[in-house]
Amino acid sequence: MFRTLTGFFLALPVLAVLLAVSFLQTAGDYMRTVNLNWELDLPTSQGCLYETDSGASFHGDGERYHVLEYAGDGRLEQALAEQATPLPSAENPVTEILDDLSVPADQRPDFADCGVFTADHPSDDRNRLYLLVNSAGTRLYVVEFFL
Secondary structure, X not given: OHHHXXXXXXXXXXXXXXXXXHHXXXXXXXXXXXXXXXXXXXOOOOXXXXXXXOOOOOOOOEEEEEEEEOOOOOHHHHHXXXXXXXXXXXXXXXXXXXXXXXXXXXXXXXXXXXXXXXXXXXXXXXXXXXXXXXXXXOEEEEEEEEO
């Protein structure tokens, strides 16, 4: 009995360290997801300020929205210019998706202050990606629609 309790208490710090490491790695996890889904190699953000999605679906369809924070050092804008396609506007489709997700007004992009980009989905052209970056390069709004 004593050995079992001792082993249990020795395992707790190891589990705590593993959980802490897992938690600290989540900032880059979403960028890895973007890379896998859209073949874009964007710089890792400083953190996620807001996120929501339409929930799990059997077919994998749905909508996702993330607001990511960046340092404003130009790396984000450079990556978008090199890898994504600029769009003149995406206010209507983005607003429709954000309305569907019930995103509050204070978490939405200021369309007048944002450059808009997109990328083609490698396996299904019905899927849509909208990337909006503010003029300071400190916020990236990622809007995904999967069919």
